[in-house]
Amino acid sequence: MENRWRNLLVVVLVICAVLALFYLYSTQKPAFVSDYVAFISLMEKYGIDAKYFPQTISGISKLSDSQLEKLSSELKAFSNKTDGAWLKDLSLIYSDFADMQLNKKKLEKASMQARSLGAGVCDRIIMFKEMGERGNKIVELSSKLFRGTSDFISKYPEKSEEIKIYVVPSSVQLSKIKDNYKMQSSVVGALMEVCK
């Protein structure tokens, strides 16, 4: 009988220990650690060092269109999966960077084609339309990045200091982008009218 009670006590203690361990495991491990590692790995996969944002974002220019599309969608998917709020926001910022680079490349491509084709201007209008659309996307993404990085710094000042994030684009850069888009869209719009 005594053995029965002793055995029961051991079982209860073991169960308690397992429960305690499970509790400790599920509550004390930082939730973001595995996510952050996953995020870093994802970025490294594309040759981008996410620990020093955005100084090394220039590596993004080496990516092909398909890589940029993939990176952007993977970052968006990652932001849905992660529990860390700051990591979610950072993933979306990076995703916007990838989209911006993609649109910049597509704008350059359309511009080059519009320049080099021997056809009449109105026969090339599809290229100019493309240029207008890409320009519009760039302005939208620039404004979004400006808001995104500004909000990030406000919401996560310590994390911002740690990963050295700052407002991108700067007010002056944003002003220049908006100004150039204003001129571009006005001229492209006029061209659309001419070629109607």
Place this chain on the structure above:
Amino acid sequence: MNSKCSALILIFILTFSALPFSSAFRIVTKIKPIEMPDGTLGYTYVKRYRSDSHALIDETSNNTFELNLREGLSMLNEDTFNRIFDGFHDGTYKFTLTEVEPRSYMLNEDGTYRCVDRCDERGGPKVKLILTLPDGRTNSPGFKADINKVSGDWITFGNVRYAITNIEVADFYENYIGDDRYYFPKPLEPEVVVDFCIVFKYKNTDGRAVMPPGSLDKCFNSIDELLAFLAIEYSDELSSSAGDVLVSTGPTKAQCEIDFERESDFLEVKARPKQDKWEEAVRMAKFNIFVEDEIEETRGPTLDLSGVTAEDTGNALFDSAYKFELISFSPKILTPDGSIVEREGIPDADIRITELNSGQTKHGRMDYHINDSELQEEFLFGGNKRIILRLYQDPAQIEMPYFVDERNNNCDSGCPLKENDHCKDAYVRFAMKVRLFEEENRYSWFMRTRREVQRLAQGPNLTINISDAITGAPLGLGSGASATISFNDPVTGERYEVTKDVLGGKVTFNAPISVIDDVPITVVITAIGYEDHSETILLDNEPYEASLDVGMQPVEAEAEPEEETMVSAKYVVFSYDAFKTFVDNYVPYFTGEGLPEVGDNLTTYPKDSYVAVYNALKEYRIFKLVDPSNGYQEIPFITLLQVQWNIKASRFHWT
């Protein structure tokens, strides 16, 4: 079908399906009919041997093309149009086609034809296309545009350049009605089609007025081509500014210091406000102006002008070096979304110039972001020592501190964000010009870099060697040769022009050289007995030496029924009978194809022989020498001989 394949097919279709001149700048008109000897109407040109042989355009047909750029671009909003063209193209340009010089063929004895005029495939027909500017000015009617784009084929007038890109006109063939020789078009088609392209002066993305050089890259055949060019230009700018964001490196204090200490290649003054005054301005949100005693440090170039000499007299104009400093400035205020805050006071910068030899100082306050006339200031140091400074109007080139942080309206870093986006220190680029003529109140063009100023002080940087295209001999005083250079001021776009005599085949000028962009310089050479030579030279940042060959005016004869008709461009007058006698007696092998180029070199004859022959010919009224610019007064032979004989001698031959 994948997208790459579709794009390739699209490009292929577009490339081969397009019409090259849709809605082009084009004149379609008719040649003027004339009455033929048999009373019929025909199309002809009669002055066979003259280089300006031409058929006239029927001015009752529509021989003009009118272009009002503002109306043509009415789909562009007013603000965009003004930002691009800045009032350069208000009003209507009127292009008028008055003459055409077609390709012509001569009848051989065996009944076949051979091409005699405008035969070169690359050359082809010529036309005279005259431009009337909105202000009523009309350009030189003597100019002809050629489809072959050599330098002289670009016509620059007012705020445009233009060039012919296509001429469609029938070839003309020699023909006879009785003994009378005429040229008829074949096919008998009176229609003339002329396409031309236009280069427009515009304001580039840096805010500078630019007149692109004569190049087909920026010469537009139609309004839609112009729009396409602008769309591409602004797209490239947009792409470039987006690229700046993607490679942004962030602020560093060290970079801030380096930029402030480093001397710029541009003419630039800098100033750093005192820290306590800066903090006070931030605390009080007081951003009106940092006055002189609120400035901690200032930086600026020292420019030695002591080598600058007058263009007209060669005398020294300056005797000192000058130090340039920024002593007060107004900051810019930006909102976080990047727009500039409109302020009540006029933002300005105050630049001080110190003459180092005398210690004399002058300073002047210039407004930025204000209309053109208030951007500049003249500084007088006595005599001809006069300097004009001018601020750039483009906001990107006036680098005042920005206050952008939305929480406290403060500059976040106090340091440059990148090279052109300084945050606390003021960086003001300026352009300068100096009085460059002693006798006239004329200044040089605006210079933008230290190197340009240094080069001006070192002396002429454009040397032009001019020689006879045939003999290679340098043109000198005897030929009355002069050279004119003209270009648009790199900052204001104003035209700058100076003419000098050519001595010993050489002439030198001061001209703008630039590390920023190439400046097109138009050079025109005129000399007695020579055709005017016009050429455009692009100057980069190095002194340039050009060698130009000028060709003689053609000496050509014509057979006119009138008693006395001028055939050479300037001096020789023949009567028809006299000419025939001259040909029969003295040039028996003359074939009628032009003046003979074979035979003895007449320069080996003693001058006395020429005088004797000339007198004999004159006595028998074979020819006389006249000056068309002076009522066709006869010119004494000896005077003419000195300047003209070499030209004639290589062309005439008699036995």
